[in-house]
Amino acid sequence: MHLNTKGSENIAILATLEPANQAVGTMVTNWVSLAHFHAVMAVIETGVMGTAATIDAKLQQALDTSGAGVKDIPGKRITQLTQAGNGSNKQAIINFRAEELDTTGGFLWVRLALIISGASSLVAAKIWGITPRYHPADTFNQAGVVQII
Numbered sequence: 001m002h003l004n005t006k007g008s009e010n011i012a013i014l015a016t017l018e019p020a021n022q023a024v025g026t027m028v029t030n031w032v033s034l035a036h037f038h039a040v041m042a043v044i045e046t047g048v049m050g051t052a053a054t055i056d057a058k059l060q061q062a063l064d065t066s067g068a069g070v071k072d073i074p075g076k077r078i079t080q081l082t083q084a085g086n087g088s089n090k091q092a093i094i095n096f097r098a099e100e101l102d103t104t105g106g107f108l109w110v111r112l113a114l115i116i117s118g119a120s121s122l123v124a125a126k127i128w129g130i131t132p133r134y135h136p137a138d139t140f141n142q143a144g145v146v147q148i149i
Contacts, residue, residue: 008148012129012137014040016144017114019047019124024116029127031065031109034098036140037129042094042112049083050119056080057114057125059094061107069107073100083119 014037015029034040044057059076063069076094081087094112101107112125129137138148 008138009136012140013142013145014129015127017125021120022116022123023120027114029112031111032127036133039097039130041128041130043126044092045124046087046090047122049088049121053083053119053121054080054117060111060113062109063106
């Protein structure tokens with residue numbers, strides 16, 4: 001790493017689930033390509049969880065941006081967060097390297113699936129692109145990133 005490199009040149013926000021009081025169900029990010037990054041990091045954030053709520057999160061892979069052939073990525077699932085235990089106002093991180101994709105099967109796309117059960121809860125999530133292959137990472141920020149200072 002060069003001392004003059006900005007943090008935003010090494011990481012990018014590729015997909016988000018915006019902070020909201022989410023109802024029971026499954027929410028997913030957009031599919032992101034790993035063609036431009038060596039790794040991604042999914043960050044799940046909880047606020048106040050509803051009574052008896054649980055939150056699960058996992059990474060999935062697909063053959064293309066439409067989600068063809070979608071399947072879970074082995075070992076890329078958090079331990080369930082629970083309102084009664086470890087869940088409210090916490091964060092969980094899933095690290096993932098591009099070489100962990102099923103590239104032999106043609107998989108190149110990744111998304112985060114967030115499953116809320118029991119009661120609605122305040123949640124947010126992001127997929128960060130880590131260590132770009134060829135360009136500054138901020139070239140690949142999603143459209144919702146409106147400022148980099």
